[in-house]
Amino acid sequence: MKEITNILTAYQNMDPTRTKAALATVVRVEGSSYRRTGARMLIMDNGVWVGGISGGCLEGDALKRARLAMAQAKPTLVTYDTTEDDAYQIGVGLGCNGIIDVLISPIDATQPTAIDLLKACVSSARQTHILLTITQLSGEFNGLSIGGMYRYTGTGSLSIFGDDTVTAALDEVIRRYVAKGKSAPARLDLPDGRLLEIFVEVIPPVPHVVVMGQQYDVYPLVRLINELGWQATVVANPQKVTKAFFSQANALVPPAEFDTIAIDDQTAFVLMAHDFNTDRANLPKALGTKAPFIGVLGPRVRTERMVSELAAEGVFISLEERVHAPVGLDIGATSPEEIALSIVAEIKAVLSGRDGSSLRLRQAPIHERE
Template identity: 55%
Template sequence: MKEIKAIIAAYDKIDPTLTRAALAIVVRVEGSSYRRTGARMLVLDDGNWIGGISGGCLEGDALKRARLAINNSEATLITYDTSEDDPHQIGVGLGCNGIIDVLFCPLDFNDPNNPVELLKKCLKANRETHTLITITELKRELTGIKKGYCFQYNGMDTLEEFENLKIQESVEKLIKKQIASQKSGISTIDTANGNCLTLFIELLPPEIHVVLIGNQYDVFPMCRLLKEIGWRVSIVANPLKLNPKIIILADEVKSPAEFQNMPIDEHTAIILMSHDFKTDKINLPKALNTTSPYIGMLGPKVRAQKIWNELADEGFTIHEVDMMRIHAPLGLDIGAVTPEEIALSLAAGIKAAFAGRDGTFLKYRKLPIHQRS
């Protein structure tokens, strides 16, 4: 999401009377690749770019391809094969063993639904997972729809531009299948007269939101690291007790009394870091009363157990399903000592949990780092 925000910020500064641009999107990855599907790169015709589609090895050629798409006013799909030893293949010698399809879409600044404008609408909308559809391959134009056409799926009504009920039904079936898998991916259908339609169905979730409850000095390095990652950060504390730098850095600061009215969703982590036993004991039931799937508590296991026991004695039972949401002690075991290192441990633990990983060394992982297509 940080990359998308940077692309939007750069796009908004473009003077369309002086500069033309294209958006490169990774739409398919087979095997290993530094970047995954959905990685984006905004390319200007003056040679500047924002974002990236690889670790830097493909960007040079991508710049040329994007400028060509701009000049031709036509979207193009380019395949980079880093698994071959062909000296004429861009990416040879990288040893990545991956095949990457990149779609280069020239941007029409007069089109309110161009790929970047579409991203802007998603970011301005409610915190939900958006489904974006991009046409990556099409043998012949379909009723004005061509390669590079993109739109947001919000039900059957958003498919009306295909002007063919059979195609609409086929496309919706593919979209629902991709949504059920909770992963972005490529799907192809055969249309009438031997035409072939390939779609990149992208699930775009909101950024991770972390609510830090506390006002001690270690809130600042935690907030600073999370913002560098690109996550949303809310702080619940008395503003008068916070470092002014934190107030400027965080997305929002709420008083403890406002916590219960804060929007908390399935992409939100709540961290109890007041360093005060009674305060954390009061805040834990409030956190459990939200839909947050991740509730972290600073401090040793014995401290957390004491809080749980006292709450149970007072009639508040923490059920097993809620215990799965609680992370105490919080963070990954990396030997963190300083506030900055502890922030790194906590952030890594949050990311691992939301990604469904256990945070172990990658050298011991039996499966590929990313799911293979």
């Protein structure tokens, strides 16, 4: 989502009467690649671009192709094959061993564009957004064309294709992708010979970290969360903190207003008050939510003591799978900044369904493949 935000900011600061622009989006990946489907870059005809579709190796060629697409006012689908040894193939020698399809769509500032849809996704409440981008078609589909982007809000929103067969087939594919939380291309070969290829993009809300504490080590954690483009809510007494220091947090919530915090399946709690009684009181609150990650700073015996004392008071809780105590990955962190890194890394691993171990120990490919 941060890349989208950066692209929107760059486009907003651009003068469309003097500068043309195009949006390049990775819509299909076969094999390995540095970026995955949904990676984007805004390309301007003055040679400036924001975002990226690779590690820097394909952006130069994408700029040339984007200028041509802008001159022709016509979207184009480009395939980069890094598996071939053909000296004329852009990307040869990269060693990525993958095939990447990139859709380059000129932006017409006088018409509703993908920029408008992306802006709506960023500005709306926390929810999963589903965008459909037409990448290939053969035959007539209710006047639609390659490069068109549309927002899926349910079966009814697919009426734009003007075909019940397409609606039923595409709706089934979208629901399957959403259930898996994945963005991927979909191809429909219709009985009448028509062909439709669409990039189904699933954009979940960014991770939301609720930090319960107000000591100095909260600050580097909030800064790192902000750098990632995530959301940070700090639960602390406003009278005991310097508000300017929390300027990068999305919200500063007094403990008495804990119930006002919106919690979803992308929310993580980090209890780091450095006060035993405060963390003990906050643990049942966090466990009372549906947040999939609850981290407690400090040694394991400290958390076990909390559970024991709460049980003696008639509050029975279990250190279930979603409780991470001590919080953070084992990277040998000692400074507040290193501890923040270990905490954020574990949150990312859990929300991604990974175990946080070294990639060199992973037997499967880094990214899920079809």
